Amino acid sequence: MNKKHIYFLAAFLTVLSIGLFAYKAEVLGFPVRPQQQTEIWNIEAAVRFRPGPAAVKATLRIPSLTPGFSLLDENFISRGFGVTTSSSPAGREAQWSAREASGTQTMYYRAIVYRDPMRLAEDTTPPFPTPPELDEPSRVALEALIAEARRQSADVASFTIQLLRRINQGDQDPYVRVFLKHGESQADRAQLATIFLAGAQIPARVAHGVFLRSAPGAVQPESILEVHDGVQWLYFNPRTLQQGLPPDFFIWWRGEYPIAEVDGGHDLDVTLAVQGNLMPAMVVAERRAEAAGSHAVDFSLFALPIATQAVYSVLLMIPVGALVIVVLRNFVGVKTFGTFMPVLIALAFRETRLVWGIMLFAIIVSLGLLIRFYLEKLRLLLVPRLTCVLTVVVLLMVAVSVLSQKLGLQPGLSLALFPIVIIAMTIERMSIVWEERGASEAIQEGVGSLIVAALAYVVMGINWLEHLVFVFPELLLLVIVATLLAGRYTGYRLLELHRFKGVLPEVPR
């Protein structure tokens, strides 16, 4: 029962840990690798006009429903104008207004956009459109056109393509000719298609957007026809008849409205520009989670001040180092001074680097031992003696630091982070083991501690692991799982295989 309990707990924690990890990595896009970058685009609309003598109001349609992309951030820049945003039939719009203004005015709308495959056109199924109001000849032509297109098609998609093909034939099509007063541009063709589709009781609308390129520069808006087949929106390029939303097409606004309008001004000119960029994945993930209202970021370490974050990035690695100790002690059987002393030494090595760390540690401990043996002769009481050793350790560290500065050896300076209390205790413990059990046992345990510390240092120094544990602290639950399982490991330790070989009748070669 006991064992089952542990396995159940281990399984539960594993599922919890991996589940949280997967949610953060897959859904919120937290970076699994350090320095991972996400592709983003800066989009910009510059609205220019000359204001009239009275109050002026400029309206710009801004992105709202953007299948395949999400907005990370947006801002509005203008001088002397008040700005409001509101929703409109075309999506959202921003309105700049001022009582008076003189000279050419420019306002900017800027936004950061990233690719988000989870984002679909999530608006509700539209109502059936009202049939267009037409004069008698147009109505007859429309009905004939719909009847013919319907005959040659199987579903909404092929019906739409039939209609678009006829629109593209223009004058040559007897029915379409009637409607051609509407114009020749891509937007006009799409608009015409929505009228025809409305006649056939199929909801449709025109979407305008830009192709997101990585090279910076101005872009022209292009139009695309959105048709609802009762289940989802279908996309058609009105000129090429290609079905589907091009992967780089970013829908900016919808409907037959222009992108911008100005009231009380003239010479309106709108330029759109796009620039591709890379951003640290973590920043994108953070803002995305914020925008999605997820609390994963509120409660993540990124909510802490930077200095505190730095502390935790180290602290979070301690369990990993301790796990190394578990393996080395319970599976290999290495003897160390104190259970977790090597982890603290390994932390100190982070500053000094490995080789210097080992050298400095060996120097300090051996000098400390010499002093300790001398103190033994003075017969000091235990606590004053420990304090004395501690003070000597601090002085030794100062001496080594100053000396290495004079010699121009940089690493000697980082010594200050050595855990002095731990070192003092190590010296005390080592000297007792030395006297009670002999030098070989003391040195053996000392070297064992150093080897374990070095290994813990190497493991704790794996950049990728550090990043992973910091961004996904829930992975530490896996450390708990490992300790639960290791805690029930009752097999031999590696060194016991050697230790007990004398028990075997004869050692086979």
Place this chain on the structure above:
Amino acid sequence: MRLSFGRARQLADEGVLGLNKRNGDYILRFNARSRYPLVDDKLRTKQLALAANLAVPPLYGVIRTHHDIRLLPEIVRDHPQFVLKPAHGSGGDGIVVIAGRSGSRYRTISGALLDAGELAHYLSNAINGQFSLGGIQDVVIVEYMVKFSPVFESLSYQGVPDVRIIVFRGYPIMAMVRLPTRISGGKANLHQGAVGAGIDLSSGRTLDGVLGTEVITHHPDTTNPIAGVRVPAWDTILDIAARCYELTGLGYIGVDIVLDRDRGPLILELNARPGLAIQIANRQGLLRRLQICEQRADFDAPAAERVAFARREFAHPVRGAA
């Protein structure tokens, strides 16, 4: 879980108990944490044993505070020979054996002379916890110096050899005698270099010895053969060991017994985490015997029956089970 490569397989077949298994399957299961103080504090062990009418080295006095250090000459006035033992010392750490006086100075068993000041320094360190696990405050026991029985004289270099018996839920399951050597400084601790020699539970005769992990047939200092020595009062020793279970309620203990020339077997100390080297000394694993006990023993039987069971089942070498 079990590793399945070569050596591990062989050790498992021999029923060798590893540290992980000892801790996980025996100590954690059968030794209640609340009872540890009974054995970790040698003074309490001694008092318990006296209450249960089990023989221990007589207690002369206890030094509990720095103030008491002054009382030492008073305590040992009538005892030229005595032993100072920190109550929480582990593995024989901090034990000082005074074999006599030389003027105002005390002579240790190894011949070193200590003046009153040195002894006071030692006592003060011990009280401050230098020898206890975790450095907790400690007390020092002043007790009778065992005059060890001549049986092992030929097999010891100074110091006092002792018999270690592993007792599983009241059943003695394995025994060895620990013989001090010159390297061990007269101490009967295997990791300090003492020789361990297995004892056949059935007959009480010694087997070959081990030094470290090496099997040896002769004592390194006295060069006498180790095997075949009959341990006197073997029945009494087993009886004492078996009754230590009732004393502590601990299911997996090591009982250390010393043979005194005049007083016979005396309990030195009990250990709730007895080492595994006894397996090397006996050249046999503990697991097989533990399993025989678990399968066939009646854990409610009185001590005499348990000893009889042990002598019957654990005649060297034990086969079957495991």
